[in-house]
Amino acid sequence: MSASIIDGKQIAAAIKQEAAQETEKLRAQGIVPCLATVLVGEDPASQTYVGMKRKACEELGLRSIFEQHPADMSEADLLALVDRLNKDPEVHGILVQLPLPDHIDDKKVLLLIDPDKDVDGFHPMNVGRMMVGEPRFLPCTPAGVIELLMRSGNEPGGKEVVVVGRSNIVGKPVAVMLMQKNARANATVTVAHSRTRDLPEVVRRGDIVIAAMGVPGFIKGEWLKPGAVVIDVGTNRVDDATRERGWRLVGDVAFDEAKEVASAITPVPGGVGPMTIALLMANTVRAAKLANGIE
Numbered sequence: 001m002s003a004s005i006i007d008g009k010q011i012a013a014a015i016k017q018e019a020a021q022e023t024e025k026l027r028a029q030g031i032v033p034c035l036a037t038v039l040v041g042e043d044p045a046s047q048t049y050v051g052m053k054r055k056a057c058e059e060l061g062l063r064s065i066f067e068q069h070p071a072d073m074s075e076a077d078l079l080a081l082v083d084r085l086n087k088d089p090e091v092h093g094i095l096v097q098l099p100l101p102d103h104i105d106d107k108k109v110l111l112l113i114d115p116d117k118d119v120d121g122f123h124p125m126n127v128g129r130m131m132v133g134e135p136r137f138l139p140c141t142p143a144g145v146i147e148l149l150m151r152s153g154n155e156p157g158g159k160e161v162v163v164v165g166r167s168n169i170v171g172k173p174v175a176v177m178l179m180q181k182n183a184r185a186n187a188t189v190t191v192a193h194s195r196t197r198d199l200p201e202v203v204r205r206g207d208i209v210i211a212a213m214g215v216p217g218f219i220k221g222e223w224l225k226p227g228a229v230v231i232d233v234g235t236n237r238v239d240d241a242t243r244e245r246g247w248r249l250v251g252d253v254a255f256d257e258a259k260e261v262a263s264a265i266t267p268v269p270g271g272v273g274p275m276t277i278a279l280l281m282a283n284t285v286r287a288a289k290l291a292n293g294i295e
């Protein structure tokens with residue numbers, strides 16, 4: 001068997017197109033969805049991520065405000081900036097790019113973001129809402145995983161899902177979303193982590209396996225139940241002398257083996273990766289609607 005490929009680029013493009021259409025409708029009513037991105041310091045990866053988010057805003061017709069500040073910005077100044085963005089009625093979404101420099105308490109900053117503008121979905125208020133099944137903004141990467149399942153015809157309802165990883169940004173939220181009582185969830189969820197005994201046996205239970213570990217190629221093809229659906233969130237750089245840049249990206253799943261056992265699988269890159277920004281755009285459009293009493 002060779003698995004079908006779940007094309008994250010294509011699914012992300014469809015979600016972006018929907019966000020662009022919604023934006024056009026809002027613009028016709030004089031509302032321009034606006035995302036403010038805040039970058040402190042010069043971390044190259046963070047610069048790239050923020051650049052991609054700003055570019056997506058431009059492509060989709062959203063307004064983008066970019067606040068770039070030096071690495072020695074004080075915590076007090078950053079908190080004041082977030083406060084100002086919270087109060088600005090033209091700003092619908094606020095994204096503070098992590099990691100922040102060591103002298104800034106990132107929890108303090110994230111707590112200050114108005115939950116109604118928290119398009120990253122990390123504020124405890126939004127995490128709580130997700131937990132009780134009344135979400136406002138779902139965190140983008142796990143929400144992207146759900147979209148990949150739903151839009152590829154692999155609805156999780158009634159299925160055994162094994163999530164490998166329990167971080168606050170991927171593993172835990174995706175597990176919480178999948179156990180909800182709704183048509184996009186209704187799964188029986190197992191969460192595995194570094195203390196799980198006999199991981200291969202646990203993974204073998206999964207009709208759907210979601211890998212979010214950050215360990216290249218760790219999950220082997222022979223661990224999978226034949227016909228399983230595999231969503232690989234892992235995004236790991238490994239050395240590759242055949243590439244000009246000297247590295248390539250791989251997932252947490254040994255792709256070549258897994259695709260011979262699975263029925264469907266996401267590639268890395270081109271699977272979960274493109275979904276995160278698409279969902280961020282969707283969340284920002286939603287924030288603009290909520291701020292204007294449209295939803």
Ligand SMILES: NC(=O)c1ccc[n+]([C@@H]2O[C@H](COP(=O)([O-])OP(=O)(O)OC[C@H]3O[C@@H](n4cnc5c(N)ncnc54)[C@H](OP(=O)(O)O)[C@@H]3O)[C@@H](O)[C@H]2O)c1
Nearest residue numbers: 141165166167170193194212213214233234235272273276
């Ligand atoms: N947009 C995207 O595509 C996107 C977004 C976010 C993250 N990612 C990628 O997703 C991966 C996970 O990210 P993260 O932030 O969730 O990572 P993380 O915070 O490092 O969490 C990793 C999780 O995997 C578990 N784990 C690690 N080694 C394990 C092992 N040998 N056996 C079983 N479990 C193990 C850890 O268990 P313990 O809790 O016991 O330590 C932890 O819960 C990374 O590759 C990251 O780059 C991609």
